[in-house]
Amino acid sequence: GQQVMQIPQYQHVQEGEDFTTYCNSSTTLSNIQWYKQRPGGHPVFLIQLVKSGEVKKQKRLTFQFGEAKKNSSLHITATQTTDVGTYFCESNTGNQFYFGTGTSLTVIP
Amino acid sequence: DARVTQTPRHKVTEMGQEVTMRCQPILGHNTVFWYRQTMMQGLELLAYFRNRAPLDDSGMPKDRFSAEMPDATLATLKIQPSEPRDSAVYFCASGADRGAQHFGDGTRLSIL
Incomplete structure (x- = not known):
């Protein structure tokens, strides 16, 4: 079964509103990677988190790894139409690789 | 920038054909x-x-799918015989150990 669950599946926001997607696991994760896939495109790596409680920022994007390393979040402040796409989390342990189901973000101008 | 290259980008073929x-x-x-x-x-x-x-x-249906890596510069995915339910986008990605995965543009496959 899938090791990481991602919510929500879909999110519609008005341009300028914030957006958050969550990745949860019942087991401790070694790491978390986040990807963005634009419509018609391929997943593009955004960031990797490996430390408990780690927080990383990329402009308007904030990535967090939970203290227990069982969850992670991606937060976008003041969304723009260029943020449209599907955001995936991914984790790997041993020889197993797991992608979340993705959160599809629609930004309404 | 280095990138993963996939070919073909698009493929349309009839069911039963090898892809x-x-x-x-x-x-x-x-x-x-x-x-x-x-x-x-x-x-x-x-x-x-x-x-x-x-x-x-x-994760691969082994009766019809096979994946190989004949050398470090080439990986292949074959479907034989193909079926309409195989229609999808197939991505290849590469990475170093447990780091980021870098995806190719994908092959958009349609089986008629």
């Missing part, structure tokens, strides 16, 4: 993945290789 998809990973990456993406199933891991050795192909 071969190719991938050139980024030089120096030791892990190569094959994924299938559909609207219904999302992103599915079919198989992956580390240092050219197959490590996991449990």
Whole structure:
């Protein structure tokens, strides 16, 4: 079964509103990677988190790894139409690789 | 910038035909993945290789699918015989150990 669950599946926001997607696991994760896939495109790596409680920022994007390393979040402040796409989390342990189901973000101008 | 190269970009063929998809990973990456993406199933891991050795192909229907890595610069995914339900986008990705995966542009496959 899938090791990481991602919510929500879909999110519609008005341009300028914030957006958050969550990745949860019942087991401790070694790491978390986040990807963005634009419509018609391929997943593009955004960031990797490996430390408990780690927080990383990329402009308007904030990535967090939970203290227990069982969850992670991606937060976008003041969304723009260029943020449209599907955001995936991914984790790997041993020889197993797991992608979340993705959160599809629609930004309404 | 180094990138993963996949060929062909698009493929339309009739059911029963053999389909071969190719991938050139980024030089120096030791892990190569094959994924299938559909609207219904999302992103599915079919198989992956580390240092050219197959490590996991449990996500792949083995009766018709096969994945190989004849050398460090080429990975292949074959479907024989193809069926309409195989229609999807197939992505190859490469990476170094447990770091980022770098995806190719994908092969958009349609089986009629």
